[in-house]
Amino acid sequence: MNSKGKYYLTTAIAYTSGKPHIGNVYEIVLADSIARFKRLEGYDVYFQTGTDEHGQKNELKAEAEGVTPKEFVDKVAGIIKGQFDLMNVSYDHFIRTTDEYHEKEVQKIFKKLYDQGDIYKGAYEGLYCTDCESFFTESQLIDGKCPDCGREVHPAKEEAYFFKMSKYAQRLIDHINCHPEFIQPVSRKNEMMNNFLLPGLQDLCVSRTSFKWGIPVEFDPKHVVYVWLDALTNYITGIGYHCGGESDEQFTKLWPADLHLIGKDIIRFHTIYWPIFLMALDLPLPKQVFGHPWLLMNGGKMSKSKGNTIYADELVEMFGVDAVRYFVLHEMPYDNDGNLTWELVTERTNSDLANTLGNLVNRTISMSNKYFGGVVENTGVCEPVDGDLKAVVTACRDKAAAKMADLKAADAITEIFALFKRCNKYIDETMPWVLAKSEDSKSRLATVLYNLVDCICVGASLLQSFMPGTCENIFRQLNAQPRTWENLDKTGLYPSGNKVTETPEILFARLDVDEVIAKVEEKRLAALPLPEIEVEPQLSEKVDFDTFCKSDFRVVKVKACEAVKKSDKLLRFTLDDGTGTDRQILSGIHKWYEPQDLIGKTLIAIVNLPPRKMMGLESCGMLISAVHKEKGEECLHLVMADDSIPAGAKLC
Secondary structure (H helix, E strand, O other): OOOOOEEEEEEOOEEOOOOOOHHHHHHHHHHHHHHHHHHHHOOEEEEEEEEEOOOHHHHHHHHHHOOOHHHHHHHHHHHHHHHHHHOOOOOOEEEEOOOHHHHHHHHHHHHHHHHOOOEEEEEEEEEEEOOOOEEEOHHHOEOOEOOOOOOOOEEEEEEEEEEOOHHHHHHHHHHHHHOOOOEEOHHHHHHHHHHHHOOOOOOEEOEEOOOOOOOEOOOOOOOEEOHHHHHHOHHHHOOOOOOOOOOOHHHHHHOOOOEEEEEHHHHHHHHHHHHHHHHHOOOOOOOOEEEEOOEEEOOEOOOOOOOOOOOHHHHHHHHOHHHHHHHHHHOOOOOOOEEEOHHHHHHHHHHHHHHHHHHHHHHHHHHHHHHHOOEEOOOOOOOHHHHHHHHHHHHHHHHHHHHHHOOOHHHHHHHHHHHHHHHHHHHHHHOHHHHOOOHHHHHHHHHHHHHHHHHHHHHHHHHOOOOHHHHHHHHHHHOOOOOOHHHOOOOOOOOOOEEOOOOOOOOOOOOOHHHHHHHHHHHHHHHOOOOOEEOOOOOOOOOOHHHHHOOOEEEEEEEEEEEOOOOOOOEEEEEEOOOOOEEEEEEOOOOOOOHHHOOOOEEEEEOOOOOEEEOOEEEOOEEOEEEEEEOOEEEEEEOEOOOOOOOOOEOO
8 A cells, every 4th residue: 555645643741750641641642542553543643652851840759769860761761662562553663852962953943043033041930830840920829829720829930031922923824724723722822822822922941940951051061941832842852953064864755743732721821832933933833733632530531639530551451452541432422521430431341341242252253253153154045124224334434534534533433432332232133043944044144244343354454553452352353354444334245154263362351340349449559559547555464374264365257237316426236146046235436437337347345244234225245446546646456366266265
């Protein structure tokens, strides 16, 4: 197949301050699906991602860990790359802004812009956000906090170099007006025009002196290059741009970028600062910048401080790589934030992946083996319903392509799953189990199963951009190869006489949502730091052995437990003490235990205490518990025994 031309795609480079959560990883998965689909269409794709590693935040984090900044970012860059690789991302180049070639080009770019008068030295005084490494005016703050991340800001003043943004502002406005596709979605374009460009741009601070972890300004080494001038230029340095010299052949081939895929929170840097830097370098602007929405957790933005952060590896451990890829791609709207919960991922895994796709493949292979020993043959015995199926299948390629042309991956996946749903309907319409009952309809049955295998191959070929591992498994089980783009609007290409696998593998197992939530909670609790337990150091008064031996400690089983009416503390236990008669004990432990949680437990009780009345009820004995303090508060734990010990067993 002849190439349709180059397609250069980038993501924002991930900041190396810590492990990226699934909302960050969503971007790289979306970019990967676009890159894979473009390759399928016949484009010569180059897909670049990487890490943004300089800045004050990383300098402070390294200091806190007692390591050098380079050691710190090396570790975190490895973690980030590991998360991307886990998600089966097919990037062509992973750039790090600490790469030597990048740092040298940034220094050259800074010097060129300074020499031509676009950068000048001044001083900056304003309100500074350490996390965003940005200065803001009072009017830009939201509720007195950083407008980008919502964190506290503090007054700061320092000598700095500035870029003359206003010099290129009108040229950028004209470009945006003449190229409506440049910023997508349209809502992001309107925001940039109305909130920043049209009111007038302030000059941009492009160097810092208050920290050292950055690329030094070559001609003024007490300054380091501001993070955005450093980070944004990765899109050209990573493909061989040489400032002031002849760039690599790869740069000449690939630039301008066809798509910068970024989060909506950094749209300003990519659609205002970056294009202006490129204009100053006399380079073409990227063809399109897409600011994707956020993936929220339970309706809120993911944040470690909120405790609602989920990581890709946690989801993969529970659901598998392709189930996670499917969810984040299919559940994200084009221009509105998506929502993630453990319950929603479980529901989608069961309904779409296990039922619609997995069950279709499993049934088709199973019936092929049951009725024809796994041999799939087209006998040419057709009926009108076959044409209806094939019409849906042959139209799917162009429908999916139209959605992907607009970067609507969720809608493209919906089109592909409509194909699989039509195949399931075809099974219901043709009823292969009925055809199998008569020798006269065996030829028709063979064609039905052939059509199913053939059409699944078309669907899997389209789906492989989004769920590559699953589709590889499907092709292996069907003994087939992925179709080329030119053949994805055709049916009847599966080799007649091929034999499918003898034992179909389950693509996606159905999951019980309660079990999923229980496992999540178990892992959450296991990850919590151990409590600081304070044990009272003083010992009780000594007793002689004979006195101790008079106490009768027995194993008891909780048959029933309920809260005592009109009491906030007391629980009423009905216990099996091995005597054949139920024993009642009251215990003031409701603060620490709910009654339903104790039914069936095996406990220890002292049973030869004299009966005692509490709240009008008789308590015959006392349950044994351990009392200690956690962070200054009293905590109580019932002493529980092995359930295999019989009721009435005596402790000695």
